[in-house]
Amino acid sequence: MFSVKSTLAIALLAATAVWADVSPDETCGDENGYTCPGEIKCCSVNGFCGSTDAYCLTTAGCQGEFSNSTAACTKPVDGVSISPDGTCGTEGAGEYGYRCGTEDGNSCCSTAGFCGNTTAHCSTADGCQSAYGKCN
Ligand SMILES: *[C@@H]1O[C@H](CO)[C@@H](O)[C@H](O)[C@H]1NC(C)=O
Numbered sequence: 110m111f112s113v114k115s116t117l118a119i120a121l122l123a124a125t126a127v128w129a130d131v132s133p134d135e136t137c138g139d140e141n142g143y144t145c146p147g148e149i150k151c152c153s154v155n156g157f158c159g160s161t162d163a164y165c166l167t168t169a170g171c172q173g174e175f176s177n178s179t180a181a182c183t184k185p186v187d188g189v190s191i192s193p194d195g196t197c198g199t200e201g202a203g204e205y206g207y208r209c210g211t212e213d214g215n216s217c218c219s220t221a222g223f224c225g226n227t228t229a230h231c232s233t234a235d236g237c238q239s240a241y242g243k244c245n
């Protein structure tokens with residue numbers, strides 16, 4: 110015999126499956142209810158599927174409910190996760206220990222916690238944070 114509990118669980122699973130359609134166009138989230146496909150598993154704060162830190166970081170607003178698994182969204186790893194917002198390190202504006210990426214051409218982490226390429230960002234004498242990007 111089925112218990113009330115397992116019948117409820119099955120009903121809940123069926124409802125979830127109907128509601129969580131896999132995205133046909135790389136959009137996802139609250140607005141259309143689409144869940145991301147496995148190759149681009151994370152649903153960003155803006156409702157797009159992707160697999161880079163900008164999509165997957167919980168601190169950047171990754172939507173676990175609309176990602177391909179609840180484990181798709183990840184917490185930032187100090188000095189490893191690529192900055193999704195131009196901040197870096199743990200000083201000044203830096204909150205999460207983000208590393209400055211090279212995709213956006215901003216590779217040095219300033220003493221104020223911002224990614225950039227100017228001398229003020231990159232100079233070790235000016236406090237460039239080498240654990241979070243390039244320094245000159
Ligand atoms: C994850 O993506 C695959 C396709 O890549 C899809 O078949 C599956 O239903 C998705 N899982 C969820 C929870 O949406």
Ligand SMILES: *[C@@H]1O[C@H](CO)[C@@H](O)[C@H](O)[C@H]1NC(C)=O
Nearest residue numbers: 211213214215216217225226
């Ligand atoms: C910043 O530095 C990176 C890495 O050297 C480089 O690829 C990029 O072109 C630079 N960006 C600018 C705006 O100069």
